[in-house]
Amino acid sequence: MVVSFDGAGDLALWARWRAVAKQVNARMTFFLSGPYLYPGDHRADYRPPYHQPGASEIGWGDAANVLARTKVLREAIAEGHEIGTHANGHFCGKNGIGRWTTAQWTAELSAFDRMVRTGPTLAAGKTVAPPFDPSTIKGMRTPCLEGNRPAYRQAMVQRGMLYDASAPGYISWPKKQNGLWDFPLESVTLAGTSKKTLTMDYNLWFAQTQARKAPLAQAPTLKAQVLATYQQALAKSRASGNPPLFLGNHFNRWNNSVYSDALTDFVKQTCTQPDVRCVSNMELASWLAKYGVPSNQTRPS
Secondary structure, three states: OEEEEEEOOOHHHHHHHHHHHHHHOOOOEEEEOHHHHOEHHHHHHOOOOOOOOOOOOOOOEOHHHHHHHHHHHHHHHHOOOEEEEOOOOOOOHHHOHHHOOHHHHHHHHHHHHHHHHHHHHHHHOOOOOOOOOHHHOOEEOOHHHOOOHHHHHHHHHHOOOOEEOOOEEOOOOOEEEOOEEEOOEEEEEOOOOOOEEEOEHHHHHHHHHOOOOOOHHHHHHHHHHHHHHHHHHHHHHHHOOOOOOEEEEEOOOHHHHHHHHHHHHHHHHHOOOOOOOOEOHHHHHHHHHHHOOOOOOOOOO
């Protein structure tokens, strides 16, 4: 089972998920957004396609948060967690990343590298080592799961990356697409309904309440439904030859924290089971490189 997070900026939620992982000996993947490591007074250094210099839908860091995140990232990596990229400006929809070319994606990923390498130093006003070497980044989840997949995957392959975690898919053993492992967010049925959704917190929220905040009194019922959805997905994996279960989340407290709380409970219930290993995407990619895709896989339903 692979648990991953988009954005990876909120310091309190970094502390929460690192603590949860320690409790159950899990390693997780955190897809970092570049602006969270870059101070806002230098935002104009970023020149995204079709947008003004310094544009970002997720804001920018301030000096204190940039330096605190730098420290947290170092600590998380030392604990065995993986850092991937969530790109930078998080541009979605009709004016978003869907029209970007391979060359524009190459520039976007290079901008991410620069933010990682130089953001902490700019924030501190003195030399600070980056939290990690950007060349160690081997996977990406695109903003809003969008983008021209052949175009951005070509840019990823050219820089030696190994997997894409952006596309929708099914509970089945991964395959390579466009030269990369395709680690999808998987199609599941929302427990107690016939609704199909993906194993991502926002998609579950939309399936439950059209992504509107429900009254606090409904939180226990909604959380129980999400937890049951995860449990059904695990059962389906076990019945299908044990392909990986990919669960996506954001650093969020959406809908009275229903999705973070449900995932916390599921991780605690599941990662300690004797037939389950909770690993990062990169650990899975390394395992697949060593052993290959099992030949007894069953077709997704």
